[in-house]
Amino acid sequence: MQDPWQKEIDENLMAWEAIAAMHARGSGAEFYRVEQFLNGECRLSP
Numbered sequence: 529m530q531d532p533w534q535k536e537i538d539e540n541l542m543a544w545e546a547i548a549a550m551h552a553r554g555s556g557a558e559f560y561r562v563e564q565f566l567n568g569e570c571r572l573s574p
Contacts, residue, residue: 531537552562561571 550556551560557563561569564571
């Protein structure tokens with residue numbers, strides 16, 4: 529039996545993935561330190 533909320537969950541996940549992709553580009557990449565994170569660095573403050 530499928531979760532009755534699965535449609536909403538899937539739609540929410542798609543929205544979050546789209547937003548996250550926007551933040552990972554341009555100046556957002558610098559603010560979120562995407563390259564450093566992908567290279568293994570883990571810092572909570574910029």
